[in-house]
Amino acid sequence: MFRPARLDVTGIGNAIVDIIAQTDDAFLARHTIAKGGMTLIDAAAATHLYGAMGPGVETSGGSAANTIAGMAALGGKVAFIGKVQRDQLGEVFAHDLRALGVEYETPASHSESPTGRCLILVTPDAQRSMNTFLGAGQELRPQDVDPATVEAASITYLEGYLWDPPHAKDAFCKAMDIAHKAERLVAMSLSDAFCVERYREEFQHLVAGGIDILFANETEIMSLYQTTSFDAALQAVRGKCAIAALTRSEKGSVIVAGDEVHVIDAVKPRTLLDTTGAGDMFAAGFMYGLTHGRALAGSARIGALAASEVIAHLGPRPQSDMKALLQKSGL
């Protein structure tokens, strides 16, 4: 499927550190937080919400960054492009990628904005509700996209969340152009149903006109095509891009590629604690599979395996030896 490449995937996304606290539904209601979604908040709101929420655990996050970290943990060759500040959280973010062997060379910001953070509230049903202050992530610009890092990768992976900062969508489009000119594939995640609401038309154009591999969950793909039926959404996306990988939580995933449709079971987690990162890890496993000679169904099974690991603990990135887990699974 792929001609030789130095990198399997280059990911571009908002550089975010997660601050995760367990809470209850009453807290979400009191603070009018949209359960299961990602809400953008400003610095003042972040300070206010942080003051109100319980003690946290900090871990590097960011949707595409999680996917890249997951791929590195599986043994993939990967790079990441995203913007942090020269502060302690920025150091943590950069360390956590480089420690996994991820190429991460985006210059840190020179502005006043601190590194972006996401206040994640996890309820007893393992659902996560995200409140993101983008901070220095706002400053990602096209010049941050190093052409060589994109050209070198079999797949360039972009998150839909890049539509939120003012110049990041230009970085997204620049990367897409470079990748296609180098005859590489472009993958995109729809990120979040609210994000799809904000940019539906642009996302529809993107999916129809340049994205080779689309990742979306059930809610996101139904929102994209404004339908309440998953099957209708599936029919709508079929043919618009070469591969659509649609995830449905415990109902597993459906991979659509032209006439091919694969229905793949979810892998039951050891325990279900925090669904943060489930979609990101599915994408990591799926792209690891594709770039390592697996067929569509096998790739989706690796995605399901990676997702099952991450939802068994707090935090959006693997805490287990993923290479060992993959080997043990026989996938």
Next chain:
Amino acid sequence: MFRPARLDVTGIGNAIVDIIAQTDDAFLARHTIAKGGMTLIDAAAATHLYGAMGPGVETSGGSAANTIAGMAALGGKVAFIGKVQRDQLGEVFAHDLRALGVEYETPASHSESPTGRCLILVTPDAQRSMNTFLGAGQELRPQDVDPATVEAASITYLEGYLWDPPHAKDAFCKAMDIAHKAERLVAMSLSDAFCVERYREEFQHLVAGGIDILFANETEIMSLYQTTSFDAALQAVRGKCAIAALTRSEKGSVIVAGDEVHVIDAVKPRTLLDTTGAGDMFAAGFMYGLTHGRALAGSARIGALAASEVIAHLGPRPQSDMKALLQKSGL
């Protein structure tokens, strides 16, 4: 046992944020890290080790601070005294205490030192090896000990680690004096076998001359009295302080108080992942019990319960609803 008090416990200790990574024994060997111990490192060594270690999870730590957080999670009324910097990790540390209802008013440092951090390496046997850069924690001074906060507490809890920074032992002694003048109890943790090695004679004097409740694990108490027999150490400590609470990992704990000796079983954890904080949580549960009308044995059982919760996940502080856990246990 206690006359009325506004606070159950005031804790004093090094204010530390933990950076936790899973690793293997080979990594410890390569970096000559003393397994199971706490080693002090300087800023340069911290940067070097952080660069070498894997991706981390960040969480507030510090031995006495963990104990105070654990007591707050159980429903205790508590305060903490310890020094952070005005930086992102310092904000995290303060937030995580205040979010639990802990009184924490120690002025932040004005120096250049960043907030202290502990690089914790967890091996597959769940053992943790700690490498601490004290940072702003170094600057704790007697003037940081607010007399009213000490006088108001039934127990003032001090960590042996306070002997490491230059002026913190003076803060320790000031707090001990204030507590005793107010006819309150003073509790101390021996912290770490290497720490006992560094300050053995001073710790022996302290235990014999002012500490009412001593917390130590098997290795620490044997090191304090330079014996290779736990029973000999137990006999040595008996009578030196009113209560000695000696923990022995999966072998449970032994409480010695004059002629009373209680042998208490450990509580088997759901799973065993990371022993960081086990001793701190035992102390939290034990002091919660004592200050809430439980006898010695019952208090030790709460300690064992709290310890079993914390070793089942990464990180030194509770991630479960401890009040619910306590209620469910019938203790």
